[in-house]
Amino acid sequence: PIEVELAQSGMTLTVPSDKSILEVLTEAGVEVDASCEEGTCGTCEVMVLEGTPEHHDVVLTESERESGECMMICVSRAKSKFLKLDL
Numbered sequence: 605p606i607e608v609e610l611a612q613s614g615m616t617l618t619v620p621s622d623k624s625i626l627e628v629l630t631e632a633g634v635e636v637d638a639s640c641e642e643g644t645c646g647t648c649e650v651m652v653l654e655g656t657p658e659h660h661d662v663v664l665t666e667s668e669r670e671s672g673e674c675m676m677i678c679v680s681r682a683k684s685k686f687l688k689l690d691l
């Protein structure tokens with residue numbers, strides 16, 4: 605599981621391995637823009653403030669991936685146990 609903290613609302617959520625970050629946020633009533641939900645459109649891009657994302661999308665460039673500053677929350681997860689997102 606990944607612990608996700610939302611910097612703007614102060615909310616902390618647990619994302620189990622069988623759910624996406626997007627699914628957990630949506631279930632918690634957090635409004636997030638999303639479209640394809642398969643990592644191809646770029647709509648759900650979120651800035652990462654802490655932690656290391658594990659990218660599973662096909663949108664980001666190699667350098668964006670390495671910077672770890674943003675991620676697609678519909679498919680991407682985390683290498684760290686904790687992520688702080690700009691939401």
Ligand code: FES
Nearest residue numbers: 639641646648678
């Ligand atoms: Fe399309 Fe996440 S909703 S990349």
